[in-house]
Amino acid sequence: MTHESHHIQQQYKETMYNIQESTKVLLPVGFYDPSTKQYTRHVEVAEWTGYTQEALTSPIAKNNYNIGISNVLNIVVQSIGENGEVFRKSNPNSMLPDRFMRQLTNADREVILLQSLAISGEEMRKRACTDKCNHCGGEISYDFDLTEVEVLEWDHSKPPWVEFDLPKQITVGSGNLKLTSGHAKIKLMTGLDAEVLGKKSDKGEFAMLFEMLAQCTEFDGIGKISVDVLKSQPRSFLDFLKRQANLQVGAIPYKKFQCHHCGEETEAKLDLARFLV
Numbered sequence: 001m002t003h004e005s006h007h008i009q010q011q012y013k014e015t016m017y018n019i020q021e022s023t024k025v026l027l028p029v030g031f032y033d034p035s036t037k038q039y040t041r042h043v044e045v046a047e048w049t050g051y052t053q054e055a056l057t058s059p060i061a062k063n064n065y066n067i068g069i070s071n072v073l074n075i076v077v078q079s080i081g082e083n084g085e086v087f088r089k090s091n092p093n094s095m096l097p098d099r100f101m102r103q104l105t106n107a108d109r110e111v112i113l114l115q116s117l118a119i120s121g122e123e124m125r126k127r128a129c130t131d132k133c134n135h136c137g138g139e140i141s142y143d144f145d146l147t148e149v150e151v152l153e154w155d156h157s158k159p160p161w162v163e164f165d166l167p168k169q170i171t172v173g174s175g176n177l178k179l180t181s182g183h184a185k186i187k188l189m190t191g192l193d194a195e196v197l198g199k200k201s202d203k204g205e206f207a208m209l210f211e212m213l214a215q216c217t218e219f220d221g222i223g224k225i226s227v228d229v230l231k232s233q234p235r236s237f238l239d240f241l242k243r244q245a246n247l248q249v250g251a252i253p254y255k256k257f258q259c260h261h262c263g264e265e266t267e268a269k270l271d272l273a274r275f276l277v
């Protein structure tokens with residue numbers, strides 16, 4: 001796969017309000033229009049206000065993390081389209097209609113979130129972290145600065161999904177209701193998918209993976225299958241689907257650095273939750 005990449009920006013003086021700062025963001029995927037096969041990749045994002053913080057911690061968001069994120073995005077996003085031609089808010093702290101951020105991919109949502117934090121002052125942008133070196137296990141302290149985060153872009157010559165032949169046919173149902181398929185597509189997870197799955201996020205990592213695959217996979221001639229039918233498939237088939245679903249796009253949540261104990265290069269994972277408290 002070929003990918004372009006860019007960095008989360010720190011410059012943000014392109015403001016249209018008296019107090020609040022905002023910045024133009026280039027989305028790694030963008031809004032896809034299947035009729036023209038074109039992507040709309042520009043949004044304008046404002047820094048956080050008290051309203052934004054409140055949106056993250058509202059009672060409904062407490063039960064579903066991804067609804068909290070949707071609320072935050074609905075406040076920080078100010079316009080959609082290079083010159084706001086798709087949508088433009090009149091009041092910066094009002095909520096965007098739900099359909100936009102629900103339609104957007106998770107990769108895009110995360111980049112908007114990171115960008116909004118990156119322009120909201122040093123306290124929001126940087127976190128002091130400690131981690132263990134992957135090689136010697138020594139403890140390392142470092143600052144994670146969101147402006148260092150690199151963003152991998154989607155290949156925009158393709159639609160926001162991957163299509164592939166299955167290693168063997170999948171069959172669901174029985175008798176006259178039996179359906180088979182030998183071809184499938186997995187779409188990039190959207191905000192709506194995340195909200196649906198967010199309600200089930202107390203399950204384990206594998207349970208979430210199967211929920212995600214059931215939510216985002218469409219089998220030709222069958223459509224979506226339930227997570228129970230999916231889980232009844234052989235492990236080798238599920239591993240195959242998992243590999244297809246491993247789509248490299250969006251913020252790369254790692255920081256590489258040299259360990260000051262052993263001198264080896266090690267990496268630390270960005271813990272986004274730490275930036276949202």
Ligand SMILES: [Zn+2]
Nearest residue numbers: 133136259262
């Ligand atoms: Zn080390």
